[in-house]
Amino acid sequence: MDRNVFCKAVKGYHHIALTVSDARWDRVIEFYKGIGFHLKYSFHHPSGNGKRMAFLESEKAGYLELFGMGTGQLPDDRELMHTTGKFFHMCLAVDKPEDVDAVYELLLSLGAEERIAPRENIQRSSHEMDSRVAFVYGLEREIIEVIYLKVMQKKESRS
């Protein structure tokens, strides 16, 4: 089997999975409703462990799958970002630079905590990228990025 066969089988992005605590289940759903998701499907974990699961759907951002089985807490950011094999943030795209600020403020108003306030992020190496980004912690300390990608081209093509 080759790569093309695989690519033809794949339709696209479906979801990212997020574990949350049972205690904050309803609050987390309200939080994500605040940024455009709605509760699409609600059910229990197929293992029979009694834990709640749900698919939240956003017209623009696909599904977010919630697992209500979370305990403990994430490590601090440094460890989180160096943990091999860890998915450590999800990112939402916005249409305009000022939308980064607006969505960031919205997230804070919904109960998120500041991680990195909106700022320009200019990269100049093998590729060039100008973006405006912001990061927050969601209700369970999950890291959410908001990005507006302004410029992107290979440096070699500008010579």
Place this chain on the structure above:
Amino acid sequence: MCNDAVKGISAYHHTALCVSDWARSMDFYQRLGFNLLIDFLWPEGTSLHKTILIHEADPTLSVELFEAGDVSYPLPEQHMNTKGAFWHICFQTHTEEDVDIAYSYAISIGATSRMEPTSMRHVLTDGGYLDVRAAFVFGPDGEILEFINQKEAE
């Protein structure tokens, strides 16, 4: 009530993944249908790559590889049980059979099995059903990838 700021959200953009061997992960994800969108060195002044890849089938199926994996911080076996953890990303397939094709292909390029293709019926809390066929694999650093074909709920 919908806050106007929500209207500015245009799409899911990517999920960030910490990898220990950038070249190995690049090879794996490129063979899995991803193409390079942008690559730069991060933090600045280092030789570590930060790379956004997007999938041929859907540009919103995207991962951002951070070459920052540290063997001092292995992925805990039960990381999916930690609140606040993003712990898998999922590819939608066109058909049920495509779940099996995607799973077999992923295994053939070095992924390891977490769950073979399995058909499941979730009983929804509103009384309906959600039928899916799904499979899970582990990527090079133990990250979890899912392939799913989901029917509209009955």
